[in-house]
Amino acid sequence: MKLPQLSVFLENRPGSLMEPLKVLAAADINLVSISLADTEQFGILRLVLKDWEYAKSVLEKDGWVVNVTDVVAVDVDDQPGGLVKMLAVLAEAGINIEYMYAFALRRNVKAVLLFRFEDPDAAIEALEKAGIGVIQEAELY
Amino acid sequence: MHHELWNDAAGGFHPVSAPDFLPESQLREVQLRRMKAVVTRAYEKVPLFRQRLEKRGLTPESIQGLADIARLPFTVKTDLRDTYPFGLFASPMADVVRLHASSGTTGKPIVVAYTREDVEVWAEVMTRTFAACGLHRGDIVQNAFGYGLFTGGLGAHYGAETLGATVIPISGGNTDRQIMVLRDFGVTAICATPSYFMHLAEKAMEMGVDLKAMPLRVGVFGAEPWTDAMRARIEADTGIKAFDIYGLSEIIGPGVASECSQHDGLHVFEDHFYPEIIDPDTGEVLPDGSEGELVLTTLSKKAMPMIRYRTRDITAILPERCGCGRTIRRIRRIGRRSDDMFIIRGVNVYPSQVEAALLNVEGTLPHYQIILSRDQGLDQMTVEVEVTPEVFSDKVRALEEVRARLAHAIEHILGIRVGLRLVGPHSIQRSEGKAKRVIDKRNES
Numbered sequence: 001m002k003l004p005q006l007s008v009f010l011e012n013r014p015g016s017l018m019e020p021l022k023v024l025a026a027a028d029i030n031l032v033s034i035s036l037a038d039t040e041q042f043g044i045l046r047l048v049l050k051d052w053e054y055a056k057s058v059l060e061k062d063g064w065v066v067n068v069t070d071v072v073a074v075d076v077d078d079q080p081g082g083l084v085k086m087l088a089v090l091a092e093a094g095i096n097i098e099y100m101y102a103f104a105l106r107r108n109v110k111a112v113l114l115f116r117f118e119d120p121d122a123a124i125e126a127l128e129k130a131g132i133g134v135i136q137e138a139e140l141y
Numbered sequence: 142m143h144h145e146l147w148n149d150a151a152g153g154f155h156p157v158s159a160p161d162f163l164p165e166s167q168l169r170e171v172q173l174r175r176m177k178a179v180v181t182r183a184y185e186k187v188p189l190f191r192q193r194l195e196k197r198g199l200t201p202e203s204i205q206g207l208a209d210i211a212r213l214p215f216t217v218k219t220d221l222r223d224t225y226p227f228g229l230f231a232s233p234m235a236d237v238v239r240l241h242a243s244s245g246t247t248g249k250p251i252v253v254a255y256t257r258e259d260v261e262v263w264a265e266v267m268t269r270t271f272a273a274c275g276l277h278r279g280d281i282v283q284n285a286f287g288y289g290l291f292t293g294g295l296g297a298h299y300g301a302e303t304l305g306a307t308v309i310p311i312s313g314g315n316t317d318r319q320i321m322v323l324r325d326f327g328v329t330a331i332c333a334t335p336s337y338f339m340h341l342a343e344k345a346m347e348m349g350v351d352l353k354a355m356p357l358r359v360g361v362f363g364a365e366p367w368t369d370a371m372r373a374r375i376e377a378d379t380g381i382k383a384f385d386i387y388g389l390s391e392i393i394g395p396g397v398a399s400e401c402s403q404h405d406g407l408h409v410f411e412d413h414f415y416p417e418i419i420d421p422d423t424g425e426v427l428p429d430g431s432e433g434e435l436v437l438t439t440l441s442k443k444a445m446p447m448i449r450y451r452t453r454d455i456t457a458i459l460p461e462r463c464g465c466g467r468t469i470r471r472i473r474r475i476g477r478r479s480d481d482m483f484i485i486r487g488v489n490v491y492p493s494q495v496e497a498a499l500l501n502v503e504g505t506l507p508h509y510q511i512i513l514s515r516d517q518g519l520d521q522m523t524v525e526v527e528v529t530p531e532v533f534s535d536k537v538r539a540l541e542e543v544r545a546r547l548a549h550a551i552e553h554i555l556g557i558r559v560g561l562r563l564v565g566p567h568s569i570q571r572s573e574g575k576a577k578r579v580i581d582k583r584n585e586s
Contacts, residue, residue: 007535009528011565037537041544042528042563044535061347063567065533098536116535 002070010043035101050141073135093126175440186231221251254444266396267300278305285333292394335367353380370500406471429460498550523560
C-alpha cells in the first residue's frame with residue numbers, strides 16, 4: 001500500500017524546522033512520522049500524516065513549498081537478519097531505493113520502515129510475493 | 142492608413158498619435174527647429190550650460206543641422222546633484238507648475254521641474270505610449286506606479302486620462318488591495334514595475350484569484366530593466382500582453398519611448414526627445430544600429446531643458462522601419478544600465494545576465510538576489526534563488542541537481558565561479574517599486 005508523504009523545503013538555519021511544525025500544530029494536525037534530510041545549505045522535511053491533503057493546503061497557505069510523493073511502509077521482522085532478508089528480495093527484483101527511514105508504530109509497539117522507491121508498485125509486488133508485509137493505511141493512522 | 146491608428150473603442154482615430162507617423166523629412170524638420178530653440182533657451186537661461194558653451198567657443202548658432210548636436214557638451218546626473226535643488230531650471234518658479242524628485246540612493250535627490258506646457262507634453266507622450274500599447278477610451282487602467290515625488294504615478298495618470306481611459310490611481314503597494322481592485326473593478330490594463338506585477342500575480346495565484354479569467358489584457362511595465370524571458374513568463378502565467386515602456390525623470394518621466402504591437406524595440410517619441418548612441422568610454426557618437434549609451438536631448442522642455450543627457454542605459458537605435466507603420470525610430474529594449482553593472486574579479490556583470498541564465502533553466506521564477514561579499518580579500522558572488530513548487534523535490538539529489546544547473550547556467554554566461562543558494566519561498570524581500578537585485582557587502586566590516 002502506497003502512502004502519501006509530504007516534503008517541505010527548509011533553509012538550514014536555527015528555527016526553520018519549528019516553523020512549519022508550528023503551522024501544523026496550530027491547525028491541530030498530528031504526525032505519524034517525521035524525517036529530516038539535510039545538506040550544508042538546506043533541508044527536506046518529510047512527513048507522513050493522516051489528513052495529508054489538509055496539511056498540504058495549510059502549509060501552502062502559509063507560503064511553504066510542499067511536494068507529495070508515495071512511500072511504502074514495510075513491517076520488518078524484529079530479529080537478526082530481518083532487514084537483510086527484505087532487502088535481498090528488493091535487490092533480487094532489481095528495485096532501486098531512493099531513501100528510507102524508520103519509525104515506531106505506537107499501537108503494535110513495532111518498528112516500521114518507510115521506503116521511497118523509484119517504482120513503488122514494483123516494490124510492493126515483489127515484497128508481497130515474498131510474503132513480506134506491507135502496512136496498510138488503516139494500521140498507521 | 143494603418144489599422145493601428147484606430148485606437149478608440151468606437152473605431153475612431155486618436156489624433157494624439159499622429160506625430161508617430163510623420164514622414165521622415167517632416168520629422169527631421171520639426172526636430173531641427175525644436176533643437177535650435179531648446180539650445181537657445183538653455184544658453185540664455187541656464188548659467189552652467191552657457192559657461193560650458195562659451196568655454197568651447199560655441200553659441201546656439203553652432204546648431205545648423207541635427208548632427209551639430211554632437212558638438213555640444215554632455216549633461217550628467219552629477220550636474221543635477223551639483224546644482225541642487227533648482228540650478229538647472231530655465232523658467233522662473235512662477236511658471237513652474239510641478240516639481241518631482243528622484244529618491245537619491247546616495248546623498249541628495251535630483252529635482253525636476255515642469256511648466257504647464259511641459260505637463261501637457263508629458264500627458265501627450267504618455268497618451269501616445271498607451272495608444273501604442275493598444276489601450277483606448279473604455280479601458281480601465283489600474284495605475285500601480287507610485288504616486289508622489291516619483292514621476293511614474295502621475296505621468297501614467299495624466300496620459301491614461303488624456304487617452305480617455307478610466308484611471309484607478311491605486312499607486313504602489315498594498316498587494317491584497319491591488320488584487321481585490323483588479324478582480325472587482327473589471328480592470329483591463331495595469332501599469333507597474335515588472336517585478337511588482339510578478340509579485341502581484343504570484344500573490345493572486347496563492348489567493349486563488351485566476352488572472353487569466355479576468356478582463357485584464359494589457360500590462361504596461363517600466364522603471365527597471367526586464368528580460369524577454371520574464372515577459373514570456375508573465376504572459377504565460379497571467380494571459381496578458383506585456384509592454385515595455387521607457388523614461389527617466391531627468392528627461393520627463395515615463396513617456397520617452399514605448400513598445401508597440403510588434404514588441405520589437407521601443408519607439409522613441411523623437412519629436413520631443415532626440416536620441417543619440419555614444420561610446421560610453423570615448424563619448425563619440427555611434428551610427429544607428431551600434432550598441433552604446435543612450436543620450437537624450439529634450440527638444441520641447443521649457444522648465445528644465447536637458448541637452449545631451451547621458452542616461453547610462455545601454456541600447457542601440459534600430460534603423461529599420463517598424464511593422465506597425467510608425468516612422469519614429471526605435472531603441473532596442475534596455476537590458477542593462479552601465480551603472481547597474483558591478484565588477485567582480487575583473488569581470489563586468491549585469492544583473493540582467495544572471496536573470497537570463499536563471500530563466501533559461503526551466504521552471505524558475507526569477508525571485509533572486511545577488512550578494513557580493515569579500516572573503517580573505519577575494520570577491521565572492523552568491524546568487525540566492527527561491528525554491529518554487531516546480532523545481533522542489535523530496536530527493537536531496539534532485540534538489541542538488543537543480544542547484545547545480547542554476548549555478549552552471551550563470552557560470553556559463555559570466556565565465557566566473559558563483560555560489561548558488563536555494564532559499565525558502567518568500568525569503569527574499571519583495572519590493573513595491575524597483576527591485577533591489579544586488580546587495581554589495583564587499584566594503585562592509
